[in-house]
Amino acid sequence: MLDKKMKLLIADDHRLFVEGLRFILLEELHIEIAGFAINGKEAIEKCNKENYDVVLMDINMPLIDGIQATLQIKTLHPQIKIMMVSMLSDLPTINKALNAGADAFILKNTDSGDLLKAFKALSKNEIFISESLAHFFTRDADNSLKTKKEYIQFSENIITPREQSVLKLIVEGYTNQHIADTLFISVKTADTHRKNMLAKLNLSNTASLVKFAIENKLV
Amino acid sequence: MLDKKMKLLIADDHRLFVEGLRFILLEELHIEIAGFAINGKEAIEKCNKENYDVVLMDINMPLIDGIQATLQIKTLHPQIKIMMVSMLSDLPTINKALNAGADAFILKNTDSGDLLKAFKALSKNEIFISESLAHFFTRDADNSLKTKKEYIQFSENIITPREQSVLKLIVEGYTNQHIADTLFISVKTADTHRKNMLAKLNLSNTASLVKFAIENKLV
DNA sequence: CATGCAATACACTAAAAGGTGTATATTTTA
DNA sequence: TAAAATATACACCTTTTAGTGTATTGCATG
Numbered sequence: 229m230l231d232k233k234m235k236l237l238i239a240d241d242h243r244l245f246v247e248g249l250r251f252i253l254l255e256e257l258h259i260e261i262a263g264f265a266i267n268g269k270e271a272i273e274k275c276n277k278e279n280y281d282v283v284l285m286d287i288n289m290p291l292i293d294g295i296q297a298t299l300q301i302k303t304l305h306p307q308i309k310i311m312m313v314s315m316l317s318d319l320p321t322i323n324k325a326l327n328a329g330a331d332a333f334i335l336k337n338t339d340s341g342d343l344l345k346a347f348k349a350l351s352k353n354e355i356f357i358s359e360s361l362a363h364f365f366t367r368d369a370d371n372s373l374k375t376k377k378e379y380i381q382f383s384e385n386i387i388t389p390r391e392q393s394v395l396k397l398i399v400e401g402y403t404n405q406h407i408a409d410t411l412f413i414s415v416k417t418a419d420t421h422r423k424n425m426l427a428k429l430n431l432s433n434t435a436s437l438v439k440f441a442i443e444n445k446l447v
Numbered sequence: 448m449l450d451k452k453m454k455l456l457i458a459d460d461h462r463l464f465v466e467g468l469r470f471i472l473l474e475e476l477h478i479e480i481a482g483f484a485i486n487g488k489e490a491i492e493k494c495n496k497e498n499y500d501v502v503l504m505d506i507n508m509p510l511i512d513g514i515q516a517t518l519q520i521k522t523l524h525p526q527i528k529i530m531m532v533s534m535l536s537d538l539p540t541i542n543k544a545l546n547a548g549a550d551a552f553i554l555k556n557t558d559s560g561d562l563l564k565a566f567k568a569l570s571k572n573e574i575f576i577s578e579s580l581a582h583f584f585t586r587d588a589d590n591s592l593k594t595k596k597e598y599i600q601f602s603e604n605i606i607t608p609r610e611q612s613v614l615k616l617i618v619e620g621y622t623n624q625h626i627a628d629t630l631f632i633s634v635k636t637a638d639t640h641r642k643n644m645l646a647k648l649n650l651s652n653t654a655s656l657v658k659f660a661i662e663n664k665l666v
Numbered sequence: 667c668a669t670g671c672a673a674t675a676c677a678c679t680a681a682a683a684g685g686t687g688t689a690t691a692t693t694t695t696a
Numbered sequence: 697t698a699a700a701a702t703a704t705a706c707a708c709c710t711t712t713t714a715g716t717g718t719a720t721t722g723c724a725t726g
Contacts, residue, residue, distance in 0.1 A: 242534070242555040244562060248467010315461070315534070336461040343463060388672060401655030403712060416675050423714070433682085434713070436620030438657040609703060622682065635705050642684070652712085653683070 234351065235262040235279065239271035239297065240286035240313065245336070249284070252340045259347060268292030275301045280308055282350055285330070287314040287321060295321075295328045302329035309350040322357075332356040387425060394421040399438050453570065454481040454498065458490035458516065459505035459532065464555070468503070471559045478566060487511030494520045499527055501569055506533040506544065514547045521548030528569040541576075551575035606644060613640040618657050 236259055240246050246264065253259050262280060265271035267289045275283065283301065287294040298310045311332040312325045322333050332346045335358050342358055349356035387395065397407045407418040422434070431437050455478055459465050465483065472478050481499060484490040486508045494502065502520065506513040517529045530551040531544040541552050551565040554577045561577055568575035606614060616626045626637040641653070650656050 243558045251470030339462045435657045438654045
């Protein structure tokens with residue numbers, strides 16, 4: 229793929245960012261910016277019409293987000309490489325992106341060198357993860373990417389379904405008593421669920437639990 | 448100011464964005480990129496050392512955010528123009544930025560034309576707001592900017608600056624004691640701030656306060 | 667079929683937060 | 697300049713959470 233130009237679709241709704249990106253990639257002779265999309269829906273449509281080699285996909289986009297778009301694009305066009313770009317480095321999101329089929333995950337706060345490395349990796353059918361995120365992962369003998377054991381816990385649901393129900397109510401501002409009444413369990417049980425979540429997430433109070441829940445979209 | 452080059456400090460931790468910006472502004476003969484900062488603290492320090500005409504300031508930055516940095520820079524160097532850049536278009540944030548002394552507010556999803564318009568406006572000592580945000584505001588006879596009545600309720604600080612400081616720490620999971628120690632106030636005062644917020648927002652506990660704070664981007 | 671996880675429940679103690687009310691100095695603003 | 701808002705601080709009492717630990721039941725998977 230290195231011998232001919234990679235056709236790139238940029239799917240990102242931050243125009244300033246995209247314009248900057250254009251200038252950065254202008255100098256790259258083996259990359260051709262072949263299209264733009266300002267949301268996931270448009271990205272999907274364009275991939276169905278045109279032939280792209282790579283999609284640079286923002287996670288947060290209107291209408292359809294980058295992860296949903298990746299899923300749909302990979303279903304119909306598995307050969308298209310998806311390079312995920314995000315502001316945030318939370319593991320659940322990265323895992324979701326990779327599970328959706330993303331081939332690279334870079335942060336918007338990495339430098340352009342990393343970006344170009346990612347393109348090179350993709351052209352060699354490798355999976356690329358920004359250095360600052362790499363510590364979450366490990367590679368198998370077959371070079372496949374695995375989330376490190378110590379982080380699996382984090383990404384996979386440590387929070388059990390029942391705990392999630394409780395958590396949802398906690399975020400709504402319910403007290404243990406109210407939660408107990410709602411779920412037809414004892415106050416003690418509701419309290420135990422809360423405490424278990426605090427313990428396993430290494431948090432010390434409800435405020436940070438609520439923050440965690442919202443940030444990790446567990447509610 | 449138009450006759451000589453504007454010295455610009457770019458304060459943003461998204462390197463890809465910054466690099467792109469550099470390319471965009473390279474073509475502008477009356478703008479000179481004179482420095483970079485990757486957080487609010489660095490921006491403040493650089494403004495104390497060097498003479499800049501304009502700071503392009505991201506809202507969300509590590510250590511010290513753009514709004515705090517703006518406050519501090521404007522206190523010591525009121526002549527420096529601050530151009531706020533943000534991903535999000537929520538009114539409380541815009542108002543906070545303007546109250547902190549920002550001279551322009553543009554979104555990262557506007558095009559570079561808007562960016563250049565903003566620079567021009569600053570050089571004429573005008574306040575510039577991205578078009579897509581302009582509907583929140585109205586101009587007085589004296590051309591000063593006012594939040595439209597229908598938005599005031601939203602924007603005007605239901606939550607006072609001090610309360611916001613406390614709120615920020617609450618969201619971080621701090622207890623009243625810890626908040627008191629951090630802000631050098633009595634536990635009672637920290638507690639009063641918390642209680643006042645609960646009262647005026649009609650909430651009954653910290654969990655819902657945290658939720659409110661995150662949803663309304665007050666943190 | 668045993669081991670582990672999930673869900674349930676409880677004891678006890680300490681710490682924190684919630685409810686209500688008061689008070690005062692300072693700053694903003696009408 | 698007077699009124700309003702803000703930041704500060706405290707009293708008293710109740711409710712809720714946090715910290716630590718135990719325990720039983722059922723279900724699933726190795």
